[in-house]
Amino acid sequence: MLLPVILLLIISSFTGEICAVKKKRHDHLQQVLQSHEQESDMAMVSSANADFAFDLYKEIANHSSSNIFFSPLSISTALAMLSLGTRSATREQLLHGLHFNNMTEERTAKMNRGYKQLLQALMAERNELQLSTGNSLHIQKGNWKEPFDPTVTREAFFNVDKTTKVKVQMMFQNDWFSEISDFHLSSNVIKLPYVGNASMIAILPAEGKLEDVEQNLSREKFEEWLQRLGHRRRRFFLSFPKLSLSVSCELKNILKEMGVRDLFTDDADLFGISTNTSLKVSQVTHKAVLDIDEKSTEAAASTGIKITPMSLPPSITFNKPFLLIIYEENRNNILFLGRIKDPSKKSSP
Structure with missing residues (x-):
C-alpha cells in the first residue's frame, strides 16, 4: 500500500503546482487588463484635456492683451466634478465644453476613473511641479x-x-x-x-x-x-x-462662449446637488x-x-x-x- 500512497502524494503535489501556476497566470492577466484599462481611461481624459486647453486658450486670448497662464487640468477637473451634480442640457453642455461627447453611462464612468487615476499618477510621480486639484495652483x-x-x-x-x-x-x-x-x-x-x-x-x-x-x-x-x-x-x-x-481670470463669460450656457442661468439643472430649482453657478475663477x-x-x-x-x-x-x-x-x-x-x-x- 506504500506505493499508491506515494503516487497519490506526488499527483496531489503536482496538481497543486498546476493550480498555483494557473492562479499566478490569471492574476497576472488581470493586472495587465486592469493596467490597460487604467491607461485607456487616462488617455481619454488627457486627449480631451488637451483639446479643452487650446480651445480655452484661444477664447482667453481673444479677450486679453496681457499675460496668460492657467492650468487646463485644474479647471477641467473642477468642472468634471461639478458635472456629477448636473442633469439634462446643463450636463450635456458642460461635458461637450470639456470635449467629452456621446457620454453614455459607461463613458461617464470611464471619464471619472480617468480623472481619479490621472491625478493619483501625477501625485505619485516625483515631479518638480506642485499641483493641487483646486482652482489655485503653484x-x-x-x-x-x-x-x-x-x-x-x-x-x-x-x-x-x-x-x-x-x-x-x-x-x-x-x-x-x-x-x-x-x-x-x-x-x-x-x-x-x-x-x-x-x-x-x-x-x-x-x-x-x-x-x-x-x-x-x-x-x-x-x-x-x-x-x-x-x-x-x-x-x-x-x-x-x-x-x-x-x-487670475474669471471664466464665466469665457465658458459661455464655449457653449456652457445653462449652468450660469435660471435654466441650470443642478438637481444632483440641491433640489433648489433656482440654484445656478455665479462665477468660475482661476488663479x-x-x-x-x-x-x-x-x-x-x-x-x-x-x-x-x-x-x-x-x-x-x-x-x-x-x-x-x-x-x-x-x-x-x-x-x-x-x-x-x-x-x-x-x-x-
Whole structure:
C-alpha cells in the first residue's frame, strides 16, 4: 500500500503546482487588463484635456492683451466634478465644453476613473511641479535638469511690442537642447526639461506672427512638436527671461462662449446637488502662479565640465512675446499653458 500512497502524494503535489501556476497566470492577466484599462481611461481624459486647453486658450486670448497662464487640468477637473451634480442640457453642455461627447453611462464612468487615476499618477510621480486639484495652483521655481548659471544673468530689454520695451533679468545658457523650427508658423520651438517627469516647451514666434501661432494651436500641433522634438538636438546659446507671475481670470463669460450656457442661468439643472430649482453657478475663477529662475535641485549635487566650442553656436533669444506649455511626459498631459507678453508685470487680472 506504500506505493499508491506515494503516487497519490506526488499527483496531489503536482496538481497543486498546476493550480498555483494557473492562479499566478490569471492574476497576472488581470493586472495587465486592469493596467490597460487604467491607461485607456487616462488617455481619454488627457486627449480631451488637451483639446479643452487650446480651445480655452484661444477664447482667453481673444479677450486679453496681457499675460496668460492657467492650468487646463485644474479647471477641467473642477468642472468634471461639478458635472456629477448636473442633469439634462446643463450636463450635456458642460461635458461637450470639456470635449467629452456621446457620454453614455459607461463613458461617464470611464471619464471619472480617468480623472481619479490621472491625478493619483501625477501625485505619485516625483515631479518638480506642485499641483493641487483646486482652482489655485503653484509651480515651484524652475527646477531645471540643466540649470542656468546665475552669475551671468543680467539686465536686458524685452520687446513687448514695436514701441514698448521693458527691462527684465535675462538668464543665459550654452548647452544642447531639443529644438525645431516650425516654418509654417514662423516659430522656433525649444524644450526645457524639469527634474522629474515634466518639461516645458517654449514657442518663440517671429515678429508679428504671435496671433497666427495662437490661432493654430491644437492638440495635433502640440503632438507634432513633441514628435519632432524627440528627434532633434542642437547646441544653442539660449537667452530666457526670469519670470514671476500671478494670473487670475474669471471664466464665466469665457465658458459661455464655449457653449456652457445653462449652468450660469435660471435654466441650470443642478438637481444632483440641491433640489433648489433656482440654484445656478455665479462665477468660475482661476488663479495660477509661475516662478522661474536659474535654480535647480540638482545644481548643488552635480559637478560637470562643459567644453565650449571654438565657433559660437546659434542663439535663441526670448526677448519678445512667446508661448509656453508645461506638460508631464508619460501621457503628454498639459498641466499649464500660457503666453508671456510682458515679463515685467507680476500679476494680471
